[in-house]
Amino acid sequence: MATESLTQRLRRPPAQPLIDLRRAGVSYPGQRSPALQPMDLAVRHGELVTLTGPAGSGKSTLLNVVGLLLRPTTGSYLLNGSDTATLADSERTALRGRRIGFVFQRPQLLPTRSALDNVMLPVLYAGLTRQERITAATGALHRVGLGERLHATVSELAASERQRVAIARAMVTDPSLLLCDDPTASLDQAAAAQIIGLLVSLHKDGRTVLVATREQLAAAHSSRRLGVTAGAPAGSPDADA
């Protein structure tokens, strides 16, 4: 087992939690209160977990830690049983690029590019040929219902369409873990319902999904709901299961 790679372990049937935070917290130099209080969190494969809480409560920081965009300054984070503290930057990048999909609060699309170009961005770094990238991105856009809007530029898309493009970009590499940071924050109720429905369907495909949201609708579909307040979880996550 000593030679088993993290990737191989990620593919292995779930014997341990996919996400395992152990007293993991984040503090920034010069700030009196931590951005994320030390917390424990275990998420099993295939779960849909919603993180709820007010703005500034640390939901985004938690997702950044889970998505390997931030390193915890205290405690440890085990991803599928491997301590992420031991990962080199290139390994963290590879995991972000291939196994983790991220939907940000703002769609964060390249504004002058088409929907197709934006969705192709993650697979650009996967070493695929242009044709393979187009095939993958087209499939992802069809999946989110934008098969007819492939070549529309971002400025031509409605807010909900932009968020769907962002979801398509997150799933174009077929990640096993999907992290969504308040994806319905700027949408009306009908559009938010569409997005939540889309995330639920992606979860039903077998993905592990973490959604930071203020939407009760998302919480209603989740297998677990975790409240986060003032940078710390509001009680034992397992208690919400």
Add this chain to the structure above:
Amino acid sequence: MIRRSLSPPTRLRLADAISEAVSSIVARPARAVITCIGTLLGVAWFVTALGLASTANGQVTTAFARHLPTHVLITPKGTGAVPAASPYPIDVERRLDALHGVVASGVFWRLRLGHPVVVSAVPQPAQGTTGAGQGAAARQAAVLATSPGFLAAAAARVSQGRTFDAWDQAHRAQVCLAGADAAKAMGIGDLRRQPAIYIDDVACVVIGIVGQASGQQSILRSVMLPTATAAALWGPPDARAGAVPAVLIRTKPGAAAVVARQAPLAISPTRPAHFRVSMPPSPLRLRDQVMSTLTSMFYALGWVSLIIGTLSIASVTWLSVRERAAEFGLRRAVGARRRHIVAHVVCESAILGLTGGLAGASLGVAVVILLAWARAWVPVIAPLTVLPAPLAGAAAGVLAGLVPGLLAARIQPAAALSTSIAG
């Protein structure tokens, strides 16, 4: 959907990096133009400076060529068995004229008789009654015994009358030429009255007035008569009195040095060392110094402009990277490694540098041609300075993109994504 091995690190093909860079450039045309302008001006000035250096060198060479020595003067080192013996063979002019680069050559000597030579436009009164101002002025004119070849070698042009010919030389005709200054001093202006000049009381008819002599300006103040006439009237040149025959050679521009080396051998293959050769100092060394200084100055200006262009790209690229922090954060978040970000930024600045270099090289060539046309110069542009100019622009772009690229690679995606991607 794709399913690929998870192990390998993410990668970015060069073609994809270039394609992404082009897309990013096209997406922000105004910024691209601003970035290009720095390189464009830098490379344009670089090409202009080098083009002007080449053109100026050509002009300097042309200007100096006009001042290259075209005359060689040969005199005997020893006085010889004077006055009977001439230091030169009788066919000295034919021998010298046969040398490559010689335009004309001729023998001459100043008439010295062991006493002051009186030169006057009127017969001199008996000794003791001299006092006319005219005579006093005339005494300052030198009298030269010259061969027809000498007049050609001195590039003498008559403003009135004619020069000597073979008949005058053969028949020892008592004719003379007056230099324009000497003629004016003696009051000789109109040759239709057939004036005469009295040289040591020997009358010689003035057949021409020499108005120009670019090769020997001093003859404008002299009176010249055929060597055969002078020898017949006063005997061969008397070295003891200071009359040393010399040979003046006129050469084609640039040939003087070679002719100076060959002439003594042509005159006397067995005794070349018996002749002293003198020629005006060559301006070639001065020309080389001027050209070297000019070239160094223009090269320095060219390099300074290129460095300024590089710094210009670097500053605009750095500002661009700061504005696009969220974009680079996103790229890092979705799988771009630090080296991919560096490659992206460097590709962008290299492409902009190449574009600016192409435009700048074209502008530089146009400026050189226009400036040369305005000054009626011949534009000289070395292909080796123009053709690599776009590559120099690209290289400047690569250099300029390195630091901003490294800074972009250090952007923390979590922090960068807290803001929206700039349009």
